[in-house]
Amino acid sequence: METSIRTIQVGMGPLGCLMTPVFGNKASIDVVAAVDVNPDIVGKSLGDLTTADSDVTVSDLDTALAQSPDVAVVTTVSEVDRLWPQIQPLVAAGVNVVSTCEELSYPWTTQPDLSREINAVAREAGVSVLGTGINPGYLMDFLPTVATAVVNHVDRVLIERIQDATTRRLPFCQKIGAGLTPQAFQELVTSGKIRHVGLTESMHLLAAKLGWSLDRTEDVVEPVIADIPVHGEGWTVKSGQAAGVNQTGRGYVDGEEIITLVFRAAVGQPNPRDTVTLSGDPDYTVNVPGGTHGDTATCAIIANAIPAIQAAPAGLRTMADMPPISCCL
Amino acid sequence: METSIRTIQVGMGPLGCLMTPVFGNKASIDVVAAVDVNPDIVGKSLGDLTTADSDVTVSDLDTALAQSPDVAVVTTVSEVDRLWPQIQPLVAAGVNVVSTCEELSYPWTTQPDLSREINAVAREAGVSVLGTGINPGYLMDFLPTVATAVVNHVDRVLIERIQDATTRRLPFCQKIGAGLTPQAFQELVTSGKIRHVGLTESMHLLAAKLGWSLDRTEDVVEPVIADIPVHGEGWTVKSGQAAGVNQTGRGYVDGEEIITLVFRAAVGQPNPRDTVTLSGDPDYTVNVPGGTHGDTATCAIIANAIPAIQAAPAGLRTMADMPPISCCL
Structure with missing residues (x-):
């Protein structure tokens, strides 16, 4: 051995x-x-x-x-x-x-x-x-670059990581801000307590590997607002409260958004998944149904x-x- | 530049x-x-x-x-x-x-x-x-090894490349044996005229990268038999005729089949796709909905x-x- x-x-x-x-x-x-x-x-x-x-x-x-x-x-x-x-x-x-x-x-x-x-x-x-x-390091950077190997040209990259927290226990739901008022959620965003680090790095890896020179990047954290009540194990999120977090990374070339990373972790999310969508010649999609367990x-x-x-x-x-x-x- | x-x-x-x-x-x-x-x-x-x-x-x-x-x-x-x-x-x-x-x-x-x-x-x-x-080189070897990066242990790998030839023109349908009697199909298999090369190489790459020592591999070519008639542009496949080809690669360790590659190109195939399914800790699936155009x-x-x-x-x-x-x- x-x-x-x-x-x-x-x-x-x-x-x-x-x-x-x-x-x-x-x-x-x-x-x-x-x-x-x-x-x-x-x-x-x-x-x-x-x-x-x-x-x-x-x-x-x-x-x-x-x-x-x-x-x-x-x-x-x-x-x-x-x-x-x-x-x-x-x-x-x-x-x-x-x-x-x-x-x-x-x-x-x-x-x-x-x-x-x-x-x-x-x-x-x-x-x-x-x-x-897994993120950064794989789902929003490495896997998309691997997907681009089989297309002739990439115009735009969209990556969606949609996690449904409905079956998760209270601590995870608290971590993503579920159950907070929009104001309380925003305070945690402002103080840096709700924020996933790495979207910017993923965009720069993607851009470097694809030969793109980004003018600028954005990384925006917002609440997902529940439109109907959601009930879980030991918690309830009311309509109008935050159901979780939606963080979006955007990369621009010549003012045009050509990289979009959507990281969403919230209760009541249908169709959890990790999806890479390349727009180009041809379009190409790689999907992980159910998504990837982070830890x-x-x-x-x-x-x-x-x-x-x-x-x-x-x-x-x-x-x-x-x-x-x-x-x- | x-x-x-x-x-x-x-x-x-x-x-x-x-x-x-x-x-x-x-x-x-x-x-x-x-x-x-x-x-x-x-x-x-x-x-x-x-x-x-x-x-x-x-x-x-x-x-x-x-x-x-x-x-x-x-x-x-x-x-x-x-x-x-x-x-x-x-x-x-x-x-x-x-x-x-x-x-x-x-x-x-x-x-x-x-x-x-x-x-x-x-x-x-x-x-x-x-x-x-694309195959060999990507879908049945490289992409699956990349998918294994995010799991703790792999027991078994199943890879399915399902192509629907219904919208393809006559030459492609002829190439995959669509419209032949089972006997005529078998003659083309025996003479080596219907056969995709590369499943064995894909299995060996996978095994080497995962540290598996394969006892033996199989590569079997069979017709897909149409159970209902299928009509396309300038051709018809009758019930009982070959609708196309199904080629299966199997890799064994200690007599157990731990790698299965399914390459199917036939008319009338629902849900065309390329799918990697890892059984292990945890299970993990990567899917290309619609599949990947070979050429x-x-x-x-x-x-x-x-x-x-x-x-x-x-x-x-x-x-x-x-x-x-x-x-x-």
């Missing part, structure tokens, strides 16, 4: 803890250390913190690096300028990095200087760095990225410029 | 002639020569042979090589052992190759020695060689592969081990 990949987890928050058992089910992945800055969990075992069977204990970074890891999975922050000081010691130590940091999925357009620095340090160390996940798919793609990033050419990678990730054993 | 890619076409049969105008619409591609062995077309211009506006004339290979091409598009044969003597002089001369040769899409399992030879010669020459197309998409993916193969690492490449192709300008 091939040697499994010595992996460390950096960031044992909710997402990191969801990933540990996924990694534990992969013969190709061996979690050899875990890192967090929260003193409440340092010293605890991954077996205590997660559903995985693991006696690895949460430590500091130096202790983790002493385990000679091949790959680090970093689930800490959304901003690449906050991420870089966290991963720079890993990269310098020759550890490949996969991160859920949304801005890392395509930082070249919004943060070119920092991207060049990450790329240079990674190449110097002979390792690769990738930001991925499950994010854990899966990060796990599956571990062998891929170890094999990828050194440097700051994106999903568009390395061999495609597939399910690993 | 970036310099366009100096491209030659080798093989000016029906598919090659369909591609020329597609290449002509791409600013990134410049067709600088064309090659064929048919004395009836040598010396004719691509403008005469195709709908493209081009005064490039069909010549022999040496004349084409004198144009210092970057990439050759080769649309000649389906068998990689027949292809290699044709492309070896191109590779040795430092020309990257993209071919519709079905067996080239994944020759590593069925022809490992030849694959190693192609890989070695290509690496020595610093160029890359790729077999692609159009093949021309598109070959055109879009030209910049991709020029940028790819040297060697014998497959769709699974190079950065994904997307629509080029």
